[in-house]
Amino acid sequence: MSSNVSSKFVLASASPRRVELLTQIGIIPDAIAPADIDETPLKDESPRRLALRLAEEKAKAVVSAHDGAYVLAADTVVACGRRTLGKPDDAAEARKFLGMLSGRRHRVYGGVCVIAPDGILRSRVVETQVIFRNLNEGDINRYLASDEWQGKAGAYAIQGLAAVFVRKILGSYSNVVGLSLYDADALLRGLGYTPEAG
């Protein structure tokens, strides 16, 4: 079993949302070490497997530079029908994604991976279902003008203006924002880390 005595906590993510979410549960990273990995899906890779693989690869990419630390990484993938919606390249792609999400149910898969100081790796995927109301052209135009779609999987951020699109959500809200706090806490505790002593 890993021990957290004087262990540092490293967040392997460039996402400011993930820092904010962890702060909410009293975890302030000692270091932020974004992992620069190729996020291209493999051939026939499901969104669930993609989210898990990328979270694991992000954690593994930074662990060697942070000996003796707990390393946490995450990845968020939006899936609509059989399509995986990544971060849109431009406004045209964001428009396409929002059109696909309009009036439908989609799934947000959050991969979470923790590597403990002794090298033990634990990971899981969290699924949240989100149902959007119908979006008309005005809704989409206003949303695109806000720029909130940029850098967000599926071209929306539930924590911002897009909250009004969300008719129903089934599962973890923080998973949609970028990191399920329930699951991050469960993985960290399972590996012996507690924020108080960390």
Ligand SMILES: Cc1cn([C@H]2C[C@H](O)[C@@H](COP(=O)(O)OP(=O)(O)OP(=O)(O)O)O2)c(=O)[nH]c1=O
């Ligand atoms: C669906 C959704 C996604 N997002 C964001 C969370 C993630 O930052 C982003 C998905 O991209 P990710 O590749 O998961 O993360 P990232 O590139 O921002 O950071 P890093 O790889 O360094 O960890 O989309 C929201 O902020 N709100 C939402 O409602």
